Amino acid sequence: MAVRRFPTGxxxxxxxxxxxxxxxxxxxTAPKIVDHALRRTPIDxxxxxxxxxxxxxxxxxxxxxxxxxxxxxxxxxxxHALSLLALSFAETLPADSYPPxxxxxxxxxxxxxxxxxxxxxxxxxxxxxxxxEAERHVEPYAALEHDHAIIQLNRAINYIESxxxxxxxxxxAYCKEVFSAHADNxxxxxxxxxxxxxxxxxxxxxxxxxxxxxxxxxASNIPKATLAALHQSIGLxxxxxxxxxxxxxxxxxxxELHIELGQLLDAVKGDHARGMLLLRxxxxxxxxxxxxxxxHQYLKNSLAEEAGLSGLRMxxxxxxxxxxxxxxxxxxxxxxxxxxxxxxxRALTALGYLTEAIASQKASPAVxxxxxxxxxxxxxxxxxxxxxxxLPRDAG
Amino acid sequence: MKLTDLQMEKFYxxxxxxxxxxxxxxxxxxxxxxxxxxxxxxMASLLQLPRIQDPKIWFAGALTMAVRHRxxxx
Numbered sequence: 001m002a003v004r005r006f007p008t009g010x011x012x013x014x015x016x017x018x019x020x021x022x023x024x025x026x027x028x029t030a031p032k033i034v035d036h037a038l039r040r041t042p043i044d045x046x047x048x049x050x051x052x053x054x055x056x057x058x059x060x061x062x063x064x065x066x067x068x069x070x071x072x073x074x075x076x077x078x079x080h081a082l083s084l085l086a087l088s089f090a091e092t093l094p095a096d097s098y099p100p101x102x103x104x105x106x107x108x109x110x111x112x113x114x115x116x117x118x119x120x121x122x123x124x125x126x127x128x129x130x131x132x133e134a135e136r137h138v139e140p141y142a143a144l145e146h147d148h149a150i151i152q153l154n155r156a157i158n159y160i161e162s163x164x165x166x167x168x169x170x171x172x173a174y175c176k177e178v179f180s181a182h183a184d185n186x187x188x189x190x191x192x193x194x195x196x197x198x199x200x201x202x203x204x205x206x207x208x209x210x211x212x213x214x215x216x217x218x219a220s221n222i223p224k225a226t227l228a229a230l231h232q233s234i235g236l237x238x239x240x241x242x243x244x245x246x247x248x249x250x251x252x253x254x255x256e257l258h259i260e261l262g263q264l265l266d267a268v269k270g271d272h273a274r275g276m277l278l279l280r281x282x283x284x285x286x287x288x289x290x291x292x293x294x295x296h297q298y299l300k301n302s303l304a305e306e307a308g309l310s311g312l313r314m315x316x317x318x319x320x321x322x323x324x325x326x327x328x329x330x331x332x333x334x335x336x337x338x339x340x341x342x343x344x345x346r347a348l349t350a351l352g353y354l355t356e357a358i359a360s361q362k363a364s365p366a367v368x369x370x371x372x373x374x375x376x377x378x379x380x381x382x383x384x385x386x387x388x389x390x391l392p393r394d395a396g
Numbered sequence: 397m398k399l400t401d402l403q404m405e406k407f408y409x410x411x412x413x414x415x416x417x418x419x420x421x422x423x424x425x426x427x428x429x430x431x432x433x434x435x436x437x438x439m440a441s442l443l444q445l446p447r448i449q450d451p452k453i454w455f456a457g458a459l460t461m462a463v464r465h466r467x468x469x470x
Contacts, residue, residue, distance in 0.1 A: 019439065101439050102442065142462035142463075178465075
């Protein structure tokens with residue numbers, strides 16, 4: 001069928017070219033300006049950059065978004081500061097500075113990035129509110145379904161991380177539909193990955209692993225960051241399934257990819273998983289060596305909870321080796337760190353039970369593992385009460 | 397996706413025409429509404445360019461999703 005000719009809407013066409021040229025210019029000049037200013041300005045004074053007109057451009061905001069993505073896996077605190085900076089610029093852009101649909105995209109993306117970082121920092125309720133704001137900006141524009149789906153994908157991830165899997169599932173189905181319609185292979189695969197994560201979080205490790213393996217097998221051009229996450233997740237599932245060879249192979253691949261991408265904290269999480277694998281395989285000394293480095297990295301990045309969790313694995317390893325004094329000292333150190341970071345009082349209670357058990361020589365590696373599982377569960381069920389583990393009765 | 401100015405002009409006009417045809421013939425949108433929507437879809441692509449693998453599929457998908465998921469469009 002021949003394409004019918006319509007009047008091209010000259011005003012919109014001219015607006016398109018004008019915006020195109022403007023964006024090209026901004027993209028060419030913004031990175032140097034932004035990088036220079038951020039290097040010279042201490043992070044606690046970034047709010048002073050709001051007064052500079054050269055930052056109030058789509059190009060500058062877009063570049064800050066790229067810096068944020070690069071910081072996420074390495075320095076979440078910096079990523080958070082960048083997200084707030086981009087948001088302040090986006091919200092300050094005059095209403096007539098760009099075509100309305102472009103302005104909506106800029107503001108929605110800025111809010112989405114704030115939500116993304118908050119979710120990464122486990123501030124899930126605040127993240128959800130940020131996604132609400134992002135959605136509010138795209139809502140009036142039917143043309144922005146792809147932007148809407150990106151917001152919703154991040155919201156689904158937030159729900160998965162905060163124990164709301166039933167809310168995540170329909171969102172992921174919608175996301176896959178939109179990304180497939182746009183032939184956005186990368187985000188389609190990422191949505192599929194999170195469908196696997198839903199099974200993973202529900203402890204259905206076999207089903208989760210199958211979804212992950214199918215994604216790797218059936219898709220081409222998987223973005224490296226997603227491939228890294230897939231391998232790491234296959235590694236975790238394989239560990240739970242007792243398939244240790246597959247676990248080792250996939251964790252290694254995930255870590256290598258994360259390092260290649262500069263996602264050092266994600267690589268550390270991979271090593272955390274390797275530490276657990278070594279424990280499961282009965283190599284507590286090797287596990288300790290790996291986990292010591294992991295814990296140091298978490299502490300360096302002010303991730304007290306993660307540091308505590310890796311520390312608990314170390315306690316488990318120390319108890320396996322019969323090093324009760326070291327286990328006791330480490331457990332008490334973890335308690336102090338949790339206290340200093342104002343983390344969950346329920347976690348502190350559980351740690352208290354652990355230190356008492358170690359002191360009275362009633363602690364076993366299983367008790368440390370039980371406390372680990374409990375502290376981890378508090379992320380999704382913050383009101384959950386600690387229950388003492390049911391230990392095997394003494395046969396004697 | 398990087399195009400010269402001349403290529404962008406051709407890009408805009410070709411895609412505008414085919415999207416308008418799709419919007420009016422296939423989705424039965426009033427012409428004025430179709431022109432607004434198609435104009436927005438093309439404008440929005442300026443910030444989406446790094447993600448666009450196949451512009452033809454992308455724009456057709458954007459139009460289809462707009463009609464399917466949004467009130468007041470169809």
